[in-house]
Amino acid sequence: MSGYEEMKCTVNNVFPAPRVTWETEPPTFESLRPVTRIIPNKMGLYSVDSRLKKLKGLPDIIYICKVTRLYSGQTWTASIRQREIRESPGTDLTVPCAVPSYMNKPSLKWTFSNGEDLSTILTYDSRSENIISSPPWKSHAELDPFKISFGDSSIRLMDPKESEHTGRYTCVLSMPYGTHTERSDIIIGSPVDKNSTKGSPSYLWILGLVVGLLLLSLGGILVYRKLKGRNTEVSKDPEEATELRSAKDGDTK
Structure with missing residues (x-):
């Protein structure tokens, strides 16, 4: 299926x-x-x-x-469940796998695929209750044998790495005339703060507005000072001319 x-x-x-x-x-x-x-x-x-x-x-x-x-x-039964899980690197996480109600003490096999290679993580035999873990996964994945008896076949990933452990984890539960598959696409990566990403353009816009207003104010001050200087010069010229004329008039007299 x-x-x-x-x-x-x-x-x-x-x-x-x-x-x-x-x-x-x-x-x-x-x-x-x-x-x-x-x-x-x-x-x-x-x-x-x-x-x-x-x-x-x-x-x-x-x-x-x-x-x-x-x-x-006689009935053969096959079932499937699929999900996607995102987690940060280095954070332990549980990859879920639950025994459906129509199954009783199935055997278990966990596999991993990164899109290229398929590797076995571990297997569990319901008759002998033995768990066999593959050497590369012994320090990264574990199955709780106590939880299996209650229908929980999940594995715990310890200290997952983005490059090594991002991929598809598949749990296959099997028994005569029945198979159940659970696929979990695990994405290990740094979380993205959407609020800060969305907020950045608005902060830049506000900063640009403030700078624009400062430049406009500075330009206004310079224009004001320049115009004031011109008005001062214009106002001084008539006074000086009047004083000169008054002096000449005094000499003539």
């Missing part, structure tokens, strides 16, 4: 043609409308391709596909 924008459930080479049904956990009030194709081959066996569009506004929901044989009533 796989899916991104839609969930896909496939079965190959079965007889007779099975019945395919979909449901979610928890249940929703929205009607599920899968598109299912049943194709026979030359050997008289059937292949089934059933697809269901993801429900909007419900990111953390389990999609369950059930394939039932018509004569025996």
Whole structure:
């Protein structure tokens, strides 16, 4: 079973043609409308391709596909849940994986992919209750065996690094006639303060306005002083001329 924008459930080479049904956990009030194709081959066996569009506004929901044989009533069940988690480097975080209600004591396998290589983090055998961790992950990922008995198969990432631990973590729970997959896209990176980013342009705008007003005020002061200086010179010239004329007039007299 796989899916991104839609969930896909496939079965190959079965007889007779099975019945395919979909449901979610928890249940929703929205009607599920899968598109299912049943194709026979030359050997008289059937292949089934059933697809269901993801429900909007419900990111953390389990999609369950059930394939039932018509004569025996035997049912195979596959389910999937997908999520995205963001965290800062060096901060311990839990990558969740919960056992769905239709499973009882499944085996477990955790894997990691950075887009290129796929590596096994650890495995858990429900019969022997043994946990086997891969050497590269022993100091970075741990599984709590006590929580497993209560249906919690999450792992704890310790001191994650951005370059090493950003990627897809996949938890696969399996038992006879049933498989559940949980995919978590983990993004390790420094948080971005959106408020400070949005506020920076306004602070620059205010600073520019203040500088503009200061320059305008300074320009006004200079113009004022220049005009005042001119007025002073103009006012002094008539006084000096009058005084000279008065002196000449006095000499003439």
